[in-house]
Amino acid sequence: MNESLQQERNDSASETSHAAEAHFVRFINVQKSYDGVELVVKGFDLDIHKGEFVTLLGPSGSGKTTCLMMMAGFETPTHGQILLKGEPINDLPPHKRGIGMVFQNYALFPHMSVAENLAFPLEVRRLSKAEIKRKVARALAMVRLENFGDRRPAQLSGGQQQRVALARALVFEPELVLMDEPLGALDKNLREEMQYEIKRIHAELGVSMIYVTHDQTEALTMSDRIAVFNDGVVQQLAAPETLYEAPENAFVANFIGENNRLYGEVTEMIGDKCQVRLDSGETVLAKPVAAGGIGARTTLSLRPERVDIAASGAEASFDNRFRAEVREVIYLGDHLRTRVSVCGTDEFILKTPNAKHYASLRPGQSVDIGWSSSDCRALDA
Missing domain, CATH: 3.40.50.300 (P-loop containing nucleotide triphosphate hydrolases)
Structure with a gap:
C-alpha cells in the first residue's frame, strides 16, 4: 500500500x-x-x-x-x-x-x-x-x-x-x-x-x-x-x-522573406484548390489558405524561388503558366534575380539557380514562366 x-x-x-x-x-x-x-x-x-x-x-x-x-x-x-x-x-x-x-x-x-x-x-x-x-x-x-x-x-x-x-x-x-x-x-x-x-x-x-x-x-x-x-x-x-x-496571412507572407503579391477575386473552389481571377484579367490556380469564399477578395503570395522558367513551346508542366517580359537581370553569384512584367505587374521577381544557365536572359526578352498551385497561397485581401 x-x-x-x-x-x-x-x-x-x-x-x-x-x-x-x-x-x-x-x-x-x-x-x-x-x-x-x-x-x-x-x-x-x-x-x-x-x-x-x-x-x-x-x-x-x-x-x-x-x-x-x-x-x-x-x-x-x-x-x-x-x-x-x-x-x-x-x-x-x-x-x-x-x-x-x-x-x-x-x-x-x-x-x-x-x-x-x-x-x-x-x-x-x-x-x-x-x-x-x-x-x-x-x-x-x-x-x-x-x-x-x-x-x-x-x-x-x-x-x-x-x-x-x-x-x-x-x-x-x-x-x-x-x-x-x-x-x-x-x-x-x-x-x-x-x-x-x-x-x-x-x-x-x-x-x-x-x-x-x-x-x-x-x-x-x-x-x-x-x-x-x-x-x-x-x-x-x-x-x-x-x-x-506556410504563412497564415498576407502580413506574415510579406514580412518574412521576399514575396510576389498578386491581387484578385476567388471565382471557383476546385477540390483543394481555388481559382482566382486577377485584377489584370488572368486566371490563377492557388491553395486556399485564408481566401474566404467565392467572390471574396484575396492576395496571392508566391516566393520568387518557386517560380521557374519554362522552355518556349514546351508542353505545359505547371498549374499556372504565363508569358512574361524580362525587365532586369541581376547576377548574384549562386543565383540570378530576374524582374519580369507579368499578370499586370512590372515587379514580379524570379530567383533561379545559376547552375540552370539562365545567364543569357536579357531585358526585353519574352519568356514562359510557371509555378505550381501548391506554392501559390491565397491569403486575406
Missing part, C-alpha cells in the same frame, strides 16, 4: 515537473496600455518551453519590446498574467526574477574591467571570491575572451563588447535570458558572426532565451520558434521554416 502511494506521489511529481518545463514562461491574455486608452499589446498569449529559443519579431512599434520589458519587470501589464516556472511574477521586482538581460547598447560599466563587469552580478548575490573567480573565467571562456579580463570596455571592439554583455547575462547561470535587439549596433559581418555565436551558446547551455528583433534573418537563423508581431497582436507563432513556407 505504501509503495503504491509513493509511486502515485512520484508520478504526480513527474507530471508537475514536465508541466513546468512545457510552460516555463507563460503570457496569459497580457495587455499593455501606457495612456489608459490605446493598447500597445493586445491579448498576448505565449507558452515557452524550458530550453527553447523564441524570437519576438516585428516592425518598430509592434509591441514586441514591450512584451520583453514586462517579462523583465521593467513594465507592468495593464491586464493579464505572466508566469515563470508556474509562479506569477507581475508584482515581482526585476532583481528578484533571476533573469539575464542583454541590451543593444551593451550597458557595460566603463570604469570597470571586463572581469569586474562580469563579477558584479555575482558580488550582488554575495558569492565567495573563489566562486566568483571560477564563474568569471568560465563565462569568458564561453564567449572566447579568456585573455581579455583585464581590459576596459573602451579597449574592445563592438563585437567583443557584445560578447562581454552576453557573458555578464549568463555568468550567474540564469534559467532565462532576455535579449533586446542585441546585435543592432554591429556591422553586417559581426552581426552574422554573433548570430552563430549566440546559437552555439544556447545549444551548449540549454538556457531559455527570448530574443527581440525586427531583422527577419536573425530570427530565421537562430530561433526554435518565432512570434510575428504587428500592431500589438501576434499574427503567427511557428518554427522558422513554417513561417516562411
Whole structure:
C-alpha cells in the first residue's frame, strides 16, 4: 500500500515537473496600455518551453519590446498574467526574477574591467571570491575572451563588447535570458558572426532565451520558434521554416522573406484548390489558405524561388503558366534575380539557380514562366 502511494506521489511529481518545463514562461491574455486608452499589446498569449529559443519579431512599434520589458519587470501589464516556472511574477521586482538581460547598447560599466563587469552580478548575490573567480573565467571562456579580463570596455571592439554583455547575462547561470535587439549596433559581418555565436551558446547551455528583433534573418537563423508581431497582436507563432513556407496571412507572407503579391477575386473552389481571377484579367490556380469564399477578395503570395522558367513551346508542366517580359537581370553569384512584367505587374521577381544557365536572359526578352498551385497561397485581401 505504501509503495503504491509513493509511486502515485512520484508520478504526480513527474507530471508537475514536465508541466513546468512545457510552460516555463507563460503570457496569459497580457495587455499593455501606457495612456489608459490605446493598447500597445493586445491579448498576448505565449507558452515557452524550458530550453527553447523564441524570437519576438516585428516592425518598430509592434509591441514586441514591450512584451520583453514586462517579462523583465521593467513594465507592468495593464491586464493579464505572466508566469515563470508556474509562479506569477507581475508584482515581482526585476532583481528578484533571476533573469539575464542583454541590451543593444551593451550597458557595460566603463570604469570597470571586463572581469569586474562580469563579477558584479555575482558580488550582488554575495558569492565567495573563489566562486566568483571560477564563474568569471568560465563565462569568458564561453564567449572566447579568456585573455581579455583585464581590459576596459573602451579597449574592445563592438563585437567583443557584445560578447562581454552576453557573458555578464549568463555568468550567474540564469534559467532565462532576455535579449533586446542585441546585435543592432554591429556591422553586417559581426552581426552574422554573433548570430552563430549566440546559437552555439544556447545549444551548449540549454538556457531559455527570448530574443527581440525586427531583422527577419536573425530570427530565421537562430530561433526554435518565432512570434510575428504587428500592431500589438501576434499574427503567427511557428518554427522558422513554417513561417516562411506556410504563412497564415498576407502580413506574415510579406514580412518574412521576399514575396510576389498578386491581387484578385476567388471565382471557383476546385477540390483543394481555388481559382482566382486577377485584377489584370488572368486566371490563377492557388491553395486556399485564408481566401474566404467565392467572390471574396484575396492576395496571392508566391516566393520568387518557386517560380521557374519554362522552355518556349514546351508542353505545359505547371498549374499556372504565363508569358512574361524580362525587365532586369541581376547576377548574384549562386543565383540570378530576374524582374519580369507579368499578370499586370512590372515587379514580379524570379530567383533561379545559376547552375540552370539562365545567364543569357536579357531585358526585353519574352519568356514562359510557371509555378505550381501548391506554392501559390491565397491569403486575406
